[in-house]
Amino acid sequence: MSRTALRQVVPVVQTTVFDAYIVGLAPSGRRGITSLLNRSASILKHGADAADYPWEQLNYAAVAKVRAALLDDGYAVSSVNMALSALRGVAQTAFNLNYMDAETLARIRSVKRVSGDVQRKGRALGRQEIRVLIQAAKQHPQSVRRCRDVAIVLMLCGTGLRAGELVKLERRDYD
Template identity: 60%
Template structure:
């Protein structure tokens, strides 16, 4: 049943929920994440389910577009967000919650142009080190341990944002350093044996948040660990805080996945092995994540011997 939003005078069906319910199950979760991200930009702590989408207007959609582009999100991601917002607006119109003029103005927001194949970047080793140092700046030890584990898991296992927030405690075996991603894209399960430094960070965090089912939980301002899992919007906020503390160039959560793939390729890992670790169906997709520098390419070609 679509979620309902209760107002002072009547109960209104949430057009965001109606639109999501009309999607195929395989795409619903990712689109919900995009709506969560959009809602959080418009109002602190807002979600796809809590936000009043009937009040969506041109200025809101334009603000979301500009914010995502400024934060370095891929062209394809920004345009997918715009398509989702336009779909929700159309649903609001169909439900009688939005007039034709407001809908037309929202649909007039243009997509972002650019080469989606070269979107995003891989972080340098120095940037990752600065981010790890930034995790130590928080006054609460629980935040330090969680944020370090999050950062190293993203860089050291190549998880998508949605995959990370869906992890449960049972998905990580401390003894074997084996991380099982049960809710991968397309519902494909994969297994990654993480490096010792990643494994140590996860083990330290797991000990600190004992008793919770979710692997990465929200933390109160007081420093106490809750039993509530992170959202993708919450994860983006954590990484943004670390980026500002570390004073490095902006990056997206997905850039840490690009970092994982690029580092493996730099170390000589076989492209097909990297594909499997990243959970890609097509090896050509993995190749798009390759952000090795021009110097690396020059060295490879100049070192060729016959």
């Protein structure tokens, strides 16, 4: 089969840098990364979000600006570093799609990670702390919310689930 015939058979897939990057991530990480990229896009262009920002125009100065703005806004070191990692990933995707040159990619990669305290680890709550949480949950004026909040506290404490794991539960996850 000739090259001309092959081109006619295989259409060129058009995709944005953002879409190509996001679909390459694990489904569990897409929401958090999208949130960080939305914040990054809004720092770089007022009112922009990750889906419509022109990531192929990303450069060293833009990444450094996002880093500084996130730190100024009080983001945790781990969140800033996650945003930097996402921006590097977006830049790599733009490079892979031939939207960015190697020199620009190398400069973006050279933006330093933030050093500092590592994300705090969770800890087990004491019985008294659990009692206080349950009592606080029982204070809501709406009975439906009281029941819901108590169930949430008991589920978290009884199973050891993290809050992020709890919110992803669906009816089919229960016996």
